[in-house]
Amino acid sequence: MRSALIRPSPPIGSIALEPPGLGGRISDAVNRQLAHLSDEALVALAARSEQSALAELYDRYGRTAYGLALRVLRDQALAEDAVQEAFLTVWRTASRFMPERGKASTWILTLVHRRAVDAVRREQRRRADSLDLAAEPAVEGAEEDAFLHLQRERVQAALRHLPDAQREALELAYYGGFSQSELAERLGQPLGTIKSRMFGGLSRMRELLGEPGTETSWTPTT
Amino acid sequence: MDAHDLTAAYALDALDPDEAEAYERHLSQCEECREQLAELNETAAALAFGAVAPAPPVRLRESILEAAAAERTNVVPLLRRRWVSRGLAVAAAAAACIAVGLAVSLSQSSQTRTFSLMINPDRTAELHVSGLSTAPGGKTYEAWVIPAHRLPRPAGLFSGGTDTSLRLRGTVPKHAVVAVTVEPTGGSKQPTSKPIFASPPA
Numbered sequence: 001m002r003s004a005l006i007r008p009s010p011p012i013g014s015i016a017l018e019p020p021g022l023g024g025r026i027s028d029a030v031n032r033q034l035a036h037l038s039d040e041a042l043v044a045l046a047a048r049s050e051q052s053a054l055a056e057l058y059d060r061y062g063r064t065a066y067g068l069a070l071r072v073l074r075d076q077a078l079a080e081d082a083v084q085e086a087f088l089t090v091w092r093t094a095s096r097f098m099p100e101r102g103k104a105s106t107w108i109l110t111l112v113h114r115r116a117v118d119a120v121r122r123e124q125r126r127r128a129d130s131l132d133l134a135a136e137p138a139v140e141g142a143e144e145d146a147f148l149h150l151q152r153e154r155v156q157a158a159l160r161h162l163p164d165a166q167r168e169a170l171e172l173a174y175y176g177g178f179s180q181s182e183l184a185e186r187l188g189q190p191l192g193t194i195k196s197r198m199f200g201g202l203s204r205m206r207e208l209l210g211e212p213g214t215e216t217s218w219t220p221t222t
Numbered sequence: 223m224d225a226h227d228l229t230a231a232y233a234l235d236a237l238d239p240d241e242a243e244a245y246e247r248h249l250s251q252c253e254e255c256r257e258q259l260a261e262l263n264e265t266a267a268a269l270a271f272g273a274v275a276p277a278p279p280v281r282l283r284e285s286i287l288e289a290a291a292a293e294r295t296n297v298v299p300l301l302r303r304r305w306v307s308r309g310l311a312v313a314a315a316a317a318a319c320i321a322v323g324l325a326v327s328l329s330q331s332s333q334t335r336t337f338s339l340m341i342n343p344d345r346t347a348e349l350h351v352s353g354l355s356t357a358p359g360g361k362t363y364e365a366w367v368i369p370a371h372r373l374p375r376p377a378g379l380f381s382g383g384t385d386t387s388l389r390l391r392g393t394v395p396k397h398a399v400v401a402v403t404v405e406p407t408g409g410s411k412q413p414t415s416k417p418i419f420a421s422p423p424a
Contacts, residue, residue, distance in 0.1 A: 051290060054287065055283070058283055058287075062282070062286075063275045064270050065270070065278075066275065066277075066278035067273040067274055067275025067276060070273070070276070071274070080278065080279065080282050080285075083278065083282060083286075087286045088290060091290045101260060105267065106263055106264045106267040110267055112270070113235055113267070148271070148275050151271035152272055152273070155271050155272030170234070170269070173231070173234040173236040174234050174235075174236075174266060174269045175269070175273065177235075180236045180237065181238060195227050195231060198230040198234060198236065202234070202266065203230075203262075203265075205268070206262070206265040209268050
C-alpha cells in the first residue's frame with residue numbers, strides 16, 4: 001500500500017520541480033502536462049471547469065492542507081472535511097481569484113485554515129482542554145515528502161528564532177485556532193499585548209522566511 | 223477599536239466573527255491595510271508548511287474530485303441544494319435571486335414549485351420544472367437564456383401542468399441567467415412579462 005502513496009524522494013536538484021504528488025486517477029501524462037503550469041494558471045483552468053487542474057492543485061497542496069487541518073482539528077474525519085470544503089471552494093470560486101492580490105497557494109491554504117478554525121471553534125473540542133493542545137503532535141512515520149520536509153524545517157527554524165512570547169502567540173492562534181480574546185484570557189495578558197505579539201511574531205516570520213531559499217510555494221518547471 | 227491593529231490577527235484567523243466583520247469593513251476603505259494583509263496572509267499561510275504533513279487518505283482526493291465533477295454540472299455551483307423556496311413575491315424574488323443565488327418559485331400556491339437547471343459540460347442545458355400549473359388559455363411558458371449584458375434569447379416553450387424536462391435551445395454561456403416568463407401562445411421574441419423564475423448566473 002505504501003508504494004502507492006509515497007513517491008520516492010527525488011534527487012535534491014529536482015525537488016522544486018515536482019509537486020508532492022499522490023498519484024491517483026489522473027494519468028501521469030496529464031499530470032506531466034499540467035506540471036508546467038504555475039499555481040495561478042491552474043486556478044485559471046479550474047475556473048474553466050478543468051478538473052485535472054483541480055487535481056493538480058490538490059496534488060501540490062493537498063498534503064500540506066491535510067497536515068494543517070489535522071494539526072488544528074486533531075481529528076482525521078474533521079480534517080478531511082475541512083480540506084474537502086476548502087478545495088471545493090477553490091473549485092467554485094476559482095473565477096474570482098485575483099492573482100494580483102496574492103499567490104494561489106496562499107489563497108488555498110488560507111481557505112483550509114479558515115475552515116479548520118471554524119470547525120474547531122464549532123466543535124469547541126479544545127475549550128475543555130489545555131493550551132498545550134497547540135503543541136506539535138508526534139510524527140507518524142518518517143516517510144514525509146522531501147520537499148515538504150524541507151519546508152517544514154525552514155518554518156520551524158524560523159519559529160525557533162522568535163521570542164518565546166511571540167512564538168507562543170502565533171502557535172496558539174494559528175495551529176491552536178484560539179482567537180485573540182481567548183488568548184488574552186487564557187494567558188492572562190491584556191488584549192493589546194496579544195495583538196502586538198501576533199503582529200510582531202508574524203512580521204518577524206516574514207523577515208525570516210523572506211530570506212533566500214525559503215520560498216514556500218511550488219515552482220513550475222521551465 | 224483601531225482596526226489597523228487587527229491585520230495580524232485577521233491573517234491568523236484569530237478574530238471573533240464580529241471583529242472579523244468590522245475589520246473587513248475597514249479593509250474595504252484602507253489600502254494600507256490591504257497591502258499589509260496581503261503580506262501577512264502570505265506569511266501566515268507559510269506556517270501551514272510548518273505542520274507535520276502525513277499523507278491524507280487516498281479517498282480524500284477521490285472524494286474531492288467526484289464532488290467537484292458533480293457540482294460543475296449544476297448551474298449553481300455555490301449551492302448544492304435544489305432551488306426551492308416559497309412565499310416570495312414573484313417579481314421581487316426574480317430580481318433578488320440573481321443577487322443572492324436563491325431559487326424562486328411561484329408564491330400563490332401551497333404546492334411547491336421547483337425549477338432546477340442542469341448545465342452539461344458542453345453548456346447545453348435542461349430545465350426541469352415540477353409543480354407548475356398549466357399555462358392559462360392563450361398563454362404558454364417560455365424559457366429564456368440571458369447572456370451577461372445581452373438581450374434575452376428564446377430557449378423553448380412549455381405548457382406546464384405536468385413535470386417537464388425542457389432541453390433549452392442553444393447553449394447557456396457562463397454567467398448567463400435562465401429565466402421563465404408567461405407569454406402569448408406561440409411565444410415571444412422578447413419577454414413581455416416579469417419572470418416567474420430566474421436562475422442565479424450560471
